Amino acid sequence: MIAPVDDAHPFDLDSYISAYTGRTAVYRLCHILQLAPSISQQTFARALERIRAGRDTQFYAAAVQVYNQHADSENQVAVDAAWAESMNAQNAVERNKLEVELKTYQSNMIKESIRMAHRDLGNFYRSVGDESSSLKHYTKSREFCTASQHVLDMCISVLELLIEQRNYSHVATYVFKADAALDVASATGGTAAAGTGAPSAALLHKDASAQKKPATSAEREKVQTKLELATALSYLGQTLYEKAASAFVNMGPPKGLGDWNGKIVTPGDIAIYGVLCSLATKTRSAIKSSIMESSTFGVYIEHEPYVRDLVDAYMASKFKTVLDILEQYSTRHYLDIHLFSHVHDLTNLIRDRALALYFKPFASIKLESMALAFGLSMEEIERLVIGLIKSGEINARIDSRNKIITAKQIDQRVALFARATEAGNQIEATNRKLLLRMRLQQADLIVKAPKSQNNGGPSGNMELMVINMAD
């Protein structure tokens, strides 16, 4: 698929990518390189800058290949083999150094040093682009953690790695581990603070819980938002849009993101994710309270003003504007690595909800005027409405001759009687069958496992099956 970049679909690469740092910027650029060939030259130049600053030669080769796929024959570029080679050599030296260090520490049995060696190796492999080795060393370092703070650091590193890899299903595990580590950390932190003046253990415990609160918030504040973001992204990645919506809009303030701001996502991204997921799954009142009236999430929205326009248009039932905005920024959405695979589904969900919302107050409406309100063609709107009627979102029927949608008039009395009759008949039939079954059991007419020499069941059957039902 290809995302167009033109006047109708504006996308400013420089201002977009300048907000990101580290490997995510490279990943994003490569993603853009694949999807937006019209700006590939510019993208490739930016990517090259950043790749050259790092040490990942494999990624470099991959980026060149992707670029060459889309580029004209005269614009082809070759891999800068000299740079790659020297970088590979450097990497080998660095890796040897780190591994030797690890070996020394291991023979010395110094736990803390071993942990740090593993962590360094993890960081190294990550920067080289060998994610599986990186993950291996990060998780190995856990065995040598002595403080829960170290466990927490490990979890955060792994989470960064997982999100970079877009391996969403594993995120929850590490968020959980980090949470547990956080609890331990804050508890011990609290006891340490209270331990000085408390003689008895019981009292100490009491004091600890009393002081736990401020200690917790201090510890937590640093990582809580990160963990929330990781959880929200994992929900999004697993297409649990409703959970993702709640997770995004309930996140802590942007400053809690710390170094993840730019390293993983930008606040603007969070605003987009949160709003799209909310519009696709939440009710109007929930959107009103969680997005429009939330001061925390409002801060995120400030970063992407068009998102506020989107919400406003939706709440004002200007659905044509909603669809227009979605279309206008579709390139922006498609070029986001986390949102990319969900844009299509989310857009459909939002449009379907909008259609259902729009029809709600009407008893009947012409398809034509509905098409006008949404800026869609008649065929398209008819197809969509039929889909919604079939899925039960819209309770109406279509007059195919006059192209009118009419709300279903349900005679509650008739419906009730029909239901009661149905239920009565069903109960009678069920009772009848159950009684027969009960009697069968009483008479011990129970299907027994076939004995080896007596296969009466199947043979009786074979005879029966001689009769075909050919009428």
Place this chain on the structure above:
Amino acid sequence: MANQAQPENQQQLPTSLDGIVALITSSTSPVALAEQLREFSKNRDGEQELILASSLPGGQEPLEILDVKNHTVGWAFILSARLAAIASKTIETGVPPLQALSHFCENHDPEQAALVPDRMTLFARSLVEYVELSNEHELPACVPLLLTLLNRSQGGLATLSPIHALFARLCVRTRNFDVSLPVLRTPITAFSPTHIPSQSQSQSTASSSSLAGAMVSQPSSERSTAKSHSQKGAGSELLLNYTDHLVYHYAGGLTFAVLNHWAEAEEFFEIVVTAPIQSVPSAIQLEAMKKLALVQLILYGKTKELPKYTSSALPRLFRNSPYAALVNAFPLQRRELRATLDKERSVFEQDKNLGLVNLVLTFAPRWCLQKLTATYSTLSLKEIVEHVGLTDGTAGTAIEQARELASSMIANGEIAAELDAEGFVHFADVDPAHVISKEKVERLLRGAQSHASMLADLDREVLRSKEFLGKALKNRDDGWGASEDDMMFGGMAEMKGRGHGMDWAEENLFE
């Protein structure tokens, strides 16, 4: 009766047909006679059946001596042994004329026949086997004979016996579907004995010698069962077992399906599928499951969830069969339905379900159109053609087929709609079938009341039963029984009260 039986029990058992006929004619108690004859046929290996099947020394027909009404037990033994022997080709002469058979069916004494259910089954089964062997075209002649047997049996049609299964199967084989309807429509409320009614046990003190004899003979009879198939006739195989129940309902389901009584067919197949099982489901159950799914597709346009007490193995087996693909594609994906049919034709053919599958496919457009009524209030015939996926074919152009489809469905009351001259179908908002009238409600209420009283009767029966009282008394010792009983009666009184409330509500609503 027990006292009368005693001296005869002690007599030496006869060794020839002569003696047997004498025993039969001299016996005054059918109960004792049944016991003795059963004893006789148990005693030796296969020979005694041959003795029973032979004729008298002078070539005289033993049945001519005996009166069918008074000596029903004797008739049953001799006739069944004879037929069985002929059917298994052990003897070739002495075929009783058909009149004798129908004479027996029509004039036997049901009370005496109830004493020898195994012999009656052997008679019925051998009858069918024998006729099939000698002249298959005469099989239909057996149908009325078996029907007479069933109608005249002591428990009546409502008591399931192996003859029920034989009969239902025979009707399917001979395509005498209509004949079996009255039998199939009688709900089963009881079962013929599943083990030989042993009078010897109830009067064990009186006839201790015969009991001892029976016990001595036990090993030999077991040996004989293993030795020859025909000897199984003496065993429990001839009494009602679970296969009879499965076969009866399976054949019944087939009958209803052929006659297009889909709802009843569904119920019968469901009974087979949900039959209580010990561990492994029977092959008949799996076949019934397949047919049940097909019938439900025709009846409801989709399959229904099976009751909770269904064995979990059956749906698992079913899911792996091509039938599951059929169920998933029904009714909208016509092309996939066709493709499944073409691909799995051999499987359907092998299962002898091809006809039914084809029928399911012809029902697909009806359910398509039925589904469209939920989405559209008006549709042109042309659009129906598109949605249903009709094509020009032997049955006329697609439009004609659509018109035919719509008008037949309207005529059958499957959809509530009108077809106008311009070729538009207007679907009504309210299905007139659902519109309620006073008569309809009254009828429903009467049905519900009779059902409730039936259940109440059953409840009382359970309350009176030995088993329940035993348990209740045991509980009473623990001090719980009394309060439970009170609660139960309270509950029943409340139910009655509610019943009156319904009468009152009904009056209010409709007058």
